[in-house]
Amino acid sequence: MRELEQRMDGADADELPLVLDEYAALQEEFAARDGWRFEARAEEVFEALGLRRLPPARLVRDLSGGERARLSLALLVLRRPPALLLDEPTNHLDDAAADWLAGWLRTYPGPCLMASHDRDLLDSAVTGLIDLDGPEGTAVRYGGRYGAYTAEQAAARRRWETRYRAWEERLAAARARLSRASVTARGYRGPRDTGKMEYDARAVGAQAAVSRQARSAREEIRRLHASSVPRPPAPLRFRAAGLADGPPTTDTGDGPLVEAEATETLGGIRLPPVVLQGTDRVVVVGPNGAGKSTLLRVLAGESPPSSGTVRHRPGLRIAHLPQESHFPAETQPLLRAFAETVNAAEDEAAEQLLGLGLFREEDLRVPVGSLSVGQRRRLDLARLVRLQPHVLLLDEPTNHLSLPLVEDLQAALDDFPGPVLTHDRRLRRVAGRLIDMGEAGSSRGGPAMSPEGRTRRDR
Structure with missing residues (x-):
């Protein structure tokens, strides 16, 4: 519009109407x-x-x-x-x-x-x-919101499983008929000379009946394969037994596992005091930019504060899950990347990875750079579980995870024998206390804590 205004100033009598028309059309679009x-x-x-x-x-x-x-x-x-x-x-x-x-x-x-x-x-x-x-590998649209979807999806899954069982039973029955007919046909032997006429009289009809049964069974098997019902795939479910099996305490030392006080970042953000011990469950909340992710990095020892102290019990293993995945070798297959992280042979790593329920076997050879964001997040979780940490620091761990996997992660965190501190509003039901970091960049003192977290729906 400014360019057209400049053109108006220098336009002659012939050009000015055209510029005005163009300007009016642009003004109309601008207003729209x-x-x-x-x-x-x-x-x-x-x-x-x-x-x-x-x-x-x-x-x-x-x-x-x-x-x-x-x-x-x-x-x-x-x-x-x-x-x-x-x-x-x-x-x-x-x-x-x-x-x-x-x-x-x-x-x-x-x-x-x-x-x-x-x-x-x-x-x-x-x-x-x-x-x-959706059922049978197809995309299915459901009306309404998530609550209605889950009910209808569960019903559709039950119908699919019923159809698959019925198809499987019909196929097994047809194969059994064909097997019996084959055994019966092999049981007929040629007659002895003294009983040839008697054999011919009895056997011809019986053999014809057996042949019809075999043809009927083969035709039934062909039709069933032509209209096969695919097996309902087992859903990916996070089986994080490694978290529950992790060591509940470090080998040496007394007092809190992690303690931070009077910490301040190089950017001038004052961080709240934090004490993690036993089976603490803590959720950090606050507006974007308040320093929630920074707090987790400081507690993990990855970002030293400009002032204050952060103490870890000797021998402590902290697992920090950052917001974003970082894989140095993007061309490396998923399995090899995981095996190197857990320092295991690929066969052993494959068994561990598949045992967690986060991937299917066909995923293991996919290059890390070709994984979806959700798959990369699941790989992060798998690496974290196998570290057998004493303390979990989780920065939005449920991002890009399916809702069933989020529920599985919540259950796994319930059973984890050490402290958990997370910045994720979807995991507030596991929280024992809440750290509210208040305004972004706040220089206020200690955090406000409540006995339990609240979801958006609770407020």
Whole structure:
């Protein structure tokens, strides 16, 4: 529009009407996109998604993965496209941002197709769900929200299992008939000379009947194979026995396993005091940018604070699951990457990996760089389990995990014999206490703690 305004200043009498027409059309499109309120809308969206506190001069390449994801989402919202395709839109969002996005999606005037494992979002902002792993390997659309979907999906799975059992029983019965007919046919022997006439009279009809039975059984088997019912695949279920089998204490030392106090980062963010011992279950909450991920890195010893102290009991093994996966060798097969992590031969590593229920055998030879984000997250979990840690520090561990796997992870954390500290709103039911980091970049003192965590639905 500014370019057209400059062209108006220098346009002659013949050109000016054309420029004015072009300017009017552009103004109409600008108004249709609510351009006059763009700056106000941008401030609203950036505030809602926790981006207002980012320095305007910071380069995109210097943003964290979560910040880049929120920035991409903000730009998408501001463009107001006629249709939306969203991939895990609530990953890296705090409670307030996730609630805001759900409300925005409910009023969005166009169609939206999203991939999400966020049950709160699926229960509040969708009108239907598509199961890509539906009965008999087909994609199936279900009306309604997540609660209705789970009930109908379970019923469809039961119908599929019933059909498969019936098909299997019919196939087994047909094969049994064919086997009996074959045995009977082999039992007929040629007659002795003295009984040839008698044999001919009795055997010809019986042999014909056996042949008909065999043909009928073979035809039935052919028809059953032509209209076979595939076996319902066993769902991936996280069997994290290694977590429950992990050592409950370190070999030496007394007092807390992890203790941090008066810590401050190089960026000036004051972190809350933390004590982890026994079977503590702690969830860290706070707005985006408050330093939740930084706190986990400091506690893990990966990011030393600029002030304060962090103490680990001697011999402590801490497993830190970061928000983003990092694999140095992207061309390396999944199995080899896991085997090197757990220092095991590939045969042993394959047995361990398949035993966790996170992968199928055909996944093991896939290069790490070709894995989906969800598969990479599952590989992170597998590596963590086999480290047999004393303490778990989990940064949004359920991102990109299917809802059944999230439930399995919750159960595994319930049984883990050491402390668990996590930044993940979907795991609050395992929390014994809550650390609220308050405002982003806050320099306030210690955290507010409550006896138990609360989900968004509880508030």
